[in-house]
Amino acid sequence: MGDWRPLHQVEGYPPIEEHGLVGDGATCALVARDGSVGFLCVPRFDSPPLVCPLLDRQAGGEFRLVVAAAEEGRQRYLPGTAVLVTEIRSPAGTVRITDGMLLRAGAVLEEEAPAGTGTFLRMVEVLHGRPEISLSLEPRGGATVHPTGDGLRLSCPGQRVEVALRWSRPLDAWPAVLRLRAGDRFWVALQWEPGAGAPTAADPFADTVRVWRRWSAALHLEVPRRDLVHRSAITLKLLDHFANGAIVAAATSSLPERIGGDRNWDYRYAWVRDAAYTVFALRRIGLPEEAGGFLTWVLEAVDSPGSPHVVYDIDGHAAPREIVDPLLSGYRHSAPVRWGNDASYQVQHDVFGEVLDCAFQWAATGGTFAPGLWGRLRALAEASRDAWARPDHGIWEVRAPPRPFTYSAAMCQVALDRAARLSRRLRLPGDPLRWEQDALTITRRILTDAWDPQMCTLTEHLGPGSGLDASLLALPLRRVLPADHPKMAATCRAIAARLDAGGGLLYRYLPEESPDGVGGAEGAFLLCSFWFVDNLVGQGRVEEAAALFERLCSYANELGLLPEQIDPGTGAFLGNFPQGLSHVGLVSSAVLLGRAAHGLNPELSTHAWFR
Structure with a gap:
């Protein structure tokens, strides 16, 4: 204790x-x-x-x-x-x-x-x-x-x-x-x-304890901080809807990202983008059944008529529209309290890549595609050919006017890349050569149109007048750029300098440079710091990565649970809790560090690149 x-x-x-x-x-x-x-x-x-x-x-x-x-x-x-x-x-x-x-x-x-x-x-x-x-x-x-x-x-x-x-x-x-x-x-x-029925056993928790221990005994954890990785796996399982494989983003609604502010959202739904990250992490620690269940759920959801949504309810329908609860004052008077999430109805072009990446992982587990589903996936790949340069609301789901976000363009590249690979490997109908060429074009345009030579960094959106955005740290994780590419390494340095919140923590972006339509400051976003760990590993800076990882682990509460955000000044938790993606970040960074400790090639570096 x-x-x-x-x-x-x-x-x-x-x-x-x-x-x-x-x-x-x-x-x-x-x-x-x-x-x-x-x-x-x-x-x-x-x-x-x-x-x-x-x-x-x-x-x-x-x-x-x-x-x-x-x-x-x-x-x-x-x-x-x-x-x-x-x-x-x-x-x-x-x-x-x-x-x-x-x-x-x-x-x-x-x-x-x-x-x-x-x-x-x-x-x-x-x-x-x-x-x-x-x-x-x-x-x-x-x-x-x-x-x-x-x-x-x-x-x-x-x-x-x-x-x-x-x-x-x-x-x-x-x-x-x-x-x-x-x-x-x-x-x-x-x-x-x-x-x-009423519990009748002398120890009413005995059966529950046995079930959990049988499940958790299957975890493969040759990683640093096994205790926290183990707890993260159980926490992610607690956010899993066992009956159909959906995984909700967090357990709560409207816990604030800023005390006294209105950055309060309902996270009791399943985001497709979380799916790709979560499935990757679960597979790596010995949970293929959970990964397969979630992938099945995602593919069934996006196979329904209409454009794919960014976020779904547990049943695979669009999340309900947002309403404000007039009867609740909010945590520490941080109103409004919201139920439902309008992000489900935003335009977010990264969803094309998120879905195709989920399909790619599904195939890697031996999954196959019915002709109708592959037809839908092909259509998403084709849509991404034109969507990548158009404005959208981005990974952070801004409530400001849309912009051509770099992350969204990168995920359209992912959609085309994964479609090409699926078509070739599984001999599915399509145009893999053109998809590969289009993916390469998007990568080149990111390296030119999102590059700011004065700041020496890739920036939030394509074209001039753009701020810095920690979502760029995810580009190596999604196999868009190697972590040790010169412009990616420079971007890491810029993010570390300009988005530093202290204590190893990073802000997602600076609202004064990247207006989000909500306004006001927020806490440091834990997932972004774990992404930074992954980039350090990919650049061969393993000792620095390990030190930062340990520092981030110190923010977990006494139970090993993590929130969405941390108040950099006090260490207090902010945002919905526990946050699935924060635990996914911890698991993924631990896996990369574990590979490095065993002398395996950094998966995100140029010499390990699978292209």
């Missing part, structure tokens, strides 16, 4: 970094070090929140186990699992809370059958003393409460399901004060699946 840490709040809210994640492959919950549940949607990741006090401590509802006069807390996971242990200490005694969403006995997490039982179990054990413990559940918007033989049934306005509470021993009142002494144990189960 980690060190005891004082329990504190900032403006009435537990810090984002003082939370752990539990889940069952259909939904998940954030649990704070003080025993409160900060965010929970049922029955799915993208359902309306049952409780979300992280977004409004008054109107967001609550599900709390409160230790009176609590002073200190600490958290850990049971090794190899997503079962969370929180210990809380008060002058009257010490309490252990074990939290987890229960899985079926013998469940296999790679199969389509539901693994979860629709049960969020919270078990309280008193380690010593006689502390006073309060238990309460108040769904957001209130609820009509119906007593049952062993608990309560709650009808909640705005919820798609009815929920029930069961507990292990009778309570005198509700909300309840638990009268426990050292050695006593009590559990409460929140359930939302019809017919879910």
Whole structure:
């Protein structure tokens, strides 16, 4: 167990970094070090929140186990699992809370059958003393409460399901004060699946622990910081919708990228661009089933009529339109709170390359393409031939007027390159020679039209008047330019100098140079710093890369979880949490460093280039 840490709040809210994640492959919950549940949607990741006090401590509802006069807390996971242990200490005694969403006995997490039982179990054990413990559940918007033989049934306005509470021993009142002494144990189960039975085993988490440990034992981790890579893999699995392979970007909506600002977005959906990065990382650490499941989901989503979307809901439909919630004030009064995401309806030309790269990875795992699907993929490759030079909203999904982003042009190059390779390798109909020539043309135009000779760097968009953008660090990862290409190496130097946030962290861009239509500062973007690690490895600067990697790992919380962004001044977490792409960045950098440590060629350098 980690060190005891004082329990504190900032403006009435537990810090984002003082939370752990539990889940069952259909939904998940954030649990704070003080025993409160900060965010929970049922029955799915993208359902309306049952409780979300992280977004409004008054109107967001609550599900709390409160230790009176609590002073200190600490958290850990049971090794190899997503079962969370929180210990809380008060002058009257010490309490252990074990939290987890229960899985079926013998469940296999790679199969389509539901693994979860629709049960969020919270078990309280008193380690010593006689502390006073309060238990309460108040769904957001209130609820009509119906007593049952062993608990309560709650009808909640705005919820798609009815929920029930069961507990292990009778309570005198509700909300309840638990009268426990050292050695006593009590559990409460929140359930939302019809017919879910009460836990009956002496250890109600035993089956869940076995399922998680059987799954995590398959991980191949010849990498530095195996502990964090292992935890990252489990965290990514917690963001995986087991039934169909979709992976949501993060567990939450509207946690702010700037305190008091309006950079608040709903990340409980699946981005195609995240797919390509996530699948690559999962395959490299021994999770081909997860990679295959996600690739199948992506290809089925883009095979539906109409243009491909950048972001989909779990079912493979366009994410719902954005709405502002007028009833919630936001984390630390950072309004607005948003549900839905309008990025699904933006023009983002990088989606062509993201989809074709997913298809390329699918083929690498032995996947094949039905004629209709290959026809759609061919059409995307053809569309990218003209789209690359046209303005769009870019990887960062700006709300400003569109520009011809360099990253988007690069991903159109990826679309053509991957289409050509697929056509040749699988003897699929197409024009691979022309696609190869067009891809080469885009690469040359990036090197000329995006190059600023005064700043000695590639820039955010094609043509003059462009700022610097850390998304350029992804070009070697997508096999557009080698990391040690002179202009790519110069771009790394410029990004390190001008987008430096301190402590090894990088900003994505400077809003005053690259207007995004939102305005205001934001935190440092963790993924960009991991991309920088990868570039250093590709340039042969392995010792520098390893040192930076260790520094970035130090930002993880006591549970090994990472946010989207970090406040460079305080180290506080910002943005939605946990953020899948931050964990993908950690895994990918660890894999590259592991290869370098074993004397293997840097995959991103010129002499290892596959062209």
